[in-house]
Amino acid sequence: MARRWASFLLSCLAICSLVTLAVTVKHENFKTCAQSGFCKRNRAYADTALSTTNWASPYSLDPTSVKFDRGILTGTVIKQTINTDETVRLPLTIAFYESGVARVTIDEEKRQKGEIELRHNSKAKKQRYNEAEQWAIVGGTKLSTGAATGNSAEQSTTRVSYGPASAFEAIIRHSPFGVEFKRGGETHIKLNDRGLLNVEHWRPKIDKPEPEKKEGDEEKKEGEEAVVAESEKDAAEDEGTWWDESFGGNTDSKPRGPEAVALDVSFPGYQHVYGVAEHAGPLSLKETRGGEGKYDDPYRLYNSDVFEYEMDSPMTLYGAIPFMQAHKKDSTVGVLWLNAAETWIDITKSTTSANPLSLGIGGTVSTNTHWISESGLLDIFVFLGPSPQDVIGSYSELTGYTQLPQQFAIAYHQCRWNYVTDEDVKDVDRKFSRHKIPYDVIWLDIEYTEGKKYFTWDPMTFGDPLGMQKQLDESERKLVAIIDPHIKNEGNYPIVDEMKSKDLAVHNKDDSIYEGWCWPGSSYWIDCFSPRGREWWKGLFRYDKFKGSAKNTFIWNDMNEPSVFNGPETTMPKDNLHHDGWEHRDVHNLNGMTLVNATYDALLARDKDEDKHHVRPFVLTRSFFSGSQRLGAMWTGDNQAAWPHLEASIPMILSMGISGFPFSGADVGGFFGNPSKELLTRWYQAGAFYPFFRGHAHIDTRRREPYLAGEPYTQIITQALRLRYSLLPAWYTAFHEASTTGAPIVRPNYYVHPSDEKGFAIDDQLYLGSYGLLAKPVTKEGEVAQDIYLADKEKYFDYFDYWMYEGPATVSVAAPLETIPLLMQGGHIIPRRERPRRSSGLMRYDPFTLVVVLGNTGDAEGTLYLDDGASFDYQDGAYIHRRFVYSAAMGTLSSEDLAVATGSKTSAYLKEMETVKVEKVIVVNAPESWKGKAEVSISEELAGKSSGTRSVPLDWHAREEGRAAWAVIRNPAVRIGSGWKISFA
Numbered sequence: 001m002a003r004r005w006a007s008f009l010l011s012c013l014a015i016c017s018l019v020t021l022a023v024t025v026k027h028e029n030f031k032t033c034a035q036s037g038f039c040k041r042n043r044a045y046a047d048t049a050l051s052t053t054n055w056a057s058p059y060s061l062d063p064t065s066v067k068f069d070r071g072i073l074t075g076t077v078i079k080q081t082i083n084t085d086e087t088v089r090l091p092l093t094i095a096f097y098e099s100g101v102a103r104v105t106i107d108e109e110k111r112q113k114g115e116i117e118l119r120h121n122s123k124a125k126k127q128r129y130n131e132a133e134q135w136a137i138v139g140g141t142k143l144s145t146g147a148a149t150g151n152s153a154e155q156s157t158t159r160v161s162y163g164p165a166s167a168f169e170a171i172i173r174h175s176p177f178g179v180e181f182k183r184g185g186e187t188h189i190k191l192n193d194r195g196l197l198n199v200e201h202w203r204p205k206i207d208k209p210e211p212e213k214k215e216g217d218e219e220k221k222e223g224e225e226a227v228v229a230e231s232e233k234d235a236a237e238d239e240g241t242w243w244d245e246s247f248g249g250n251t252d253s254k255p256r257g258p259e260a261v262a263l264d265v266s267f268p269g270y271q272h273v274y275g276v277a278e279h280a281g282p283l284s285l286k287e288t289r290g291g292e293g294k295y296d297d298p299y300r301l302y303n304s305d306v307f308e309y310e311m312d313s314p315m316t317l318y319g320a321i322p323f324m325q326a327h328k329k330d331s332t333v334g335v336l337w338l339n340a341a342e343t344w345i346d347i348t349k350s351t352t353s354a355n356p357l358s359l360g361i362g363g364t365v366s367t368n369t370h371w372i373s374e375s376g377l378l379d380i381f382v383f384l385g386p387s388p389q390d391v392i393g394s395y396s397e398l399t400g401y402t403q404l405p406q407q408f409a410i411a412y413h414q415c416r417w418n419y420v421t422d423e424d425v426k427d428v429d430r431k432f433s434r435h436k437i438p439y440d441v442i443w444l445d446i447e448y449t450e451g452k453k454y455f456t457w458d459p460m461t462f463g464d465p466l467g468m469q470k471q472l473d474e475s476e477r478k479l480v481a482i483i484d485p486h487i488k489n490e491g492n493y494p495i496v497d498e499m500k501s502k503d504l505a506v507h508n509k510d511d512s513i514y515e516g517w518c519w520p521g522s523s524y525w526i527d528c529f530s531p532r533g534r535e536w537w538k539g540l541f542r543y544d545k546f547k548g549s550a551k552n553t554f555i556w557n558d559m560n561e562p563s564v565f566n567g568p569e570t571t572m573p574k575d576n577l578h579h580d581g582w583e584h585r586d587v588h589n590l591n592g593m594t595l596v597n598a599t600y601d602a603l604l605a606r607d608k609d610e611d612k613h614h615v616r617p618f619v620l621t622r623s624f625f626s627g628s629q630r631l632g633a634m635w636t637g638d639n640q641a642a643w644p645h646l647e648a649s650i651p652m653i654l655s656m657g658i659s660g661f662p663f664s665g666a667d668v669g670g671f672f673g674n675p676s677k678e679l680l681t682r683w684y685q686a687g688a689f690y691p692f693f694r695g696h697a698h699i700d701t702r703r704r705e706p707y708l709a710g711e712p713y714t715q716i717i718t719q720a721l722r723l724r725y726s727l728l729p730a731w732y733t734a735f736h737e738a739s740t741t742g743a744p745i746v747r748p749n750y751y752v753h754p755s756d757e758k759g760f761a762i763d764d765q766l767y768l769g770s771y772g773l774l775a776k777p778v779t780k781e782g783e784v785a786q787d788i789y790l791a792d793k794e795k796y797f798d799y800f801d802y803w804m805y806e807g808p809a810t811v812s813v814a815a816p817l818e819t820i821p822l823l824m825q826g827g828h829i830i831p832r833r834e835r836p837r838r839s840s841g842l843m844r845y846d847p848f849t850l851v852v853v854l855g856n857t858g859d860a861e862g863t864l865y866l867d868d869g870a871s872f873d874y875q876d877g878a879y880i881h882r883r884f885v886y887s888a889a890m891g892t893l894s895s896e897d898l899a900v901a902t903g904s905k906t907s908a909y910l911k912e913m914e915t916v917k918v919e920k921v922i923v924v925n926a927p928e929s930w931k932g933k934a935e936v937s938i939s940e941e942l943a944g945k946s947s948g949t950r951s952v953p954l955d956w957h958a959r960e961e962g963r964a965a966w967a968v969i970r971n972p973a974v975r976i977g978s979g980w981k982i983s984f985a
């Protein structure tokens, strides 16, 4: 107990002493691979395999067991154990889906049948965890009807052709077992090609006599197994951590013994791999087995509250998406390693050359990866592309698309730890309005509660939460309140009493209720793996239960890794038990998502109960897994008010985008420490290009609401916020695209230009949606210009003054403090709304401006998706979806309908939007031939009939210095929801 107290106090001290910038993560709190038994064993296994000439993987597929039926191949992989003569049977399935995705799953027969003994009278499940798919996978698993086994020339393989036009092929090698995936006859992915497949099978513990102690021998210290094992001949079979493992004062009892799964996945000819978020490092992943410019440790996925996380590191962070893409010129492929246990991924590259004398120079680079998980099934999905969007699209079909958020959720959020009273909140709200700074949401961190008891309000400081929210509502602003998963262990708190009496909390290994420390002190953790737990959680958000919450209250789920101040690696012991006896070890990386899932359902239910017109939930999460994108937004946790953290935020957000979870952002201004005004200003400029845009600050920092910055900073920040607001139509359309195709909202160069090899590692500039809007926020102190990389042979124009640049090139764009380097690629049409308002809700009926950017072909197009930005009515057809097309040949700009189907609410919505018009059309790089042209003619379709034509004036502005010519049509007054044509001819 004393130890727990000490560790809790230490955590508090560490957290509270951050007045100035803290600099470095406490490495000793987190395991390295060498301190993580199963990681160390599998790395050692790899070392043995890769250094042994003619290494033969001891796994083979029993050819007599192979069956293929309606898209699924089944069989048994036999493992010949290394040190004993045992054979282990591993059931194999390879499923081929209609979408062209293949899935290889390996289980272990003995565990599957429950024919193992658990140690320590454990109540844990005996099986390998096989429910990750129930959380992560929501679609795309229709089995392929076209997949077929061909007649293999050699007996030693089984071949299956599948995928679009049967262009994909899986070649299953029997001995040693391995699978090669081909597209169009070329190999793109190989499993177990390097022989690193390792399924640690169940075995009983055989107690060996303790070695006799000699005089002078010291007691074995924690973590020392690592050192001992080093000297052992066969480190891969190092038993030191099979049966228990200690770290940070906690001993993991491992009732099922060693049970890791590992596999090598090779991408021949692929130089770059991306993904496996969340890490603070470059988008293009680095090699991990040491050497100059490489990491020493594998990328780790073990959701953790990594306090003061460091830059450029493979260390784990708060969330885990075990999805990787490999990319080379004109080809992208990928894998999803569906496993929720602690996972490590080693990455190495190799160069092969046709010419042995070239020493690898000029050869083909391949990327080799090695995936290692502590427990669970081996379950890997294989994507064969060929485009980045094909891979992300298939992944999103499986794990779900980004939720289409309410419009307020993609506007600006104002947060700090903490706004201290309801009067304080109202004061901040008024000041934003007075300074004409737009914002949509104000946030309450943990201090609003009474003694950190969630679902309560501190009566001394938040005596009138409803009055406070009423004021916010007057400007259509919202409130987000934090609700964490740790429930305070204190008498007279009905929530904890109920949770205990209903037995809804996570259990210890002995099946008693688990108690640990977090913000409230002693706490219990809701077990959202339990259907009863989720149902109960859902009820807590009803307006009559969470009194003081209102229709404009939304939720922030923090600390859901879960963060446990006195737990091993600041989280729960791995031998804790969840619903149905699954060990925490098996489900750790899913834990955060289960909470958000329950909160999302709670918000849906609370409004459904109240009235029919329920709104879309908004939940922010810190911890996540594949599939979390369906439920809300994430942010990158506790960063610091330091330039490198601003810089790191861009690749981190790009990485989230290509990982199928694009609704992401970083704390603007930096969480720990006080940013300089320059840093704060630059951060807002960058934040204006984060899909999730929220300012946040630690409790010990000075107030930094934008109006406090002083001039010129306040003005410049206001401009950045207004830029975000004016582009909300484009952002919302990009979100709609993400919610239907999985496409990233902000996109890296390789995604937009998959043929441009020079740009594959570029991760400091981003494209917004499909609009050709290319931003490169300044992330370095004192910088006044930015070099922007233009990948294609196209014209680009400065967003603000139409200065023209020609690609391909790296161009220097002036970036004094008041400027965000932002270019428009020729060929696009960008919708915006230019009237400054207090919140996005107040822009609902504002007119639009269309910016037509003409490039090399002279044609341009762009889309606009619009709905009420709040409800689910769009599912009943209450939306507008248009494509604007400028045709150079015809000299016309027209609006075409993209709506796929009308529904019961279509006509009412179109009627409501009838007054919403286009108030301006700007044509950048307008043709010289328009010089002297005074007007354009407009024809509009109203109620299916042409309205005749009318003329409006055109102002043409000649080219000046490096600025493109441009033209403007003021008030064409065509409806945003109708078909129309503007003729410039």
Ligand code: NOJ
Binding pocket: 417, 445, 446, 482, 558, 559, 622, 637, 638, 671, 696, 697, 698
């Ligand atoms: C940790 C979160 O990362 C941070 O954003 C929050 O302010 C604190 N918890 C307090 O709730």
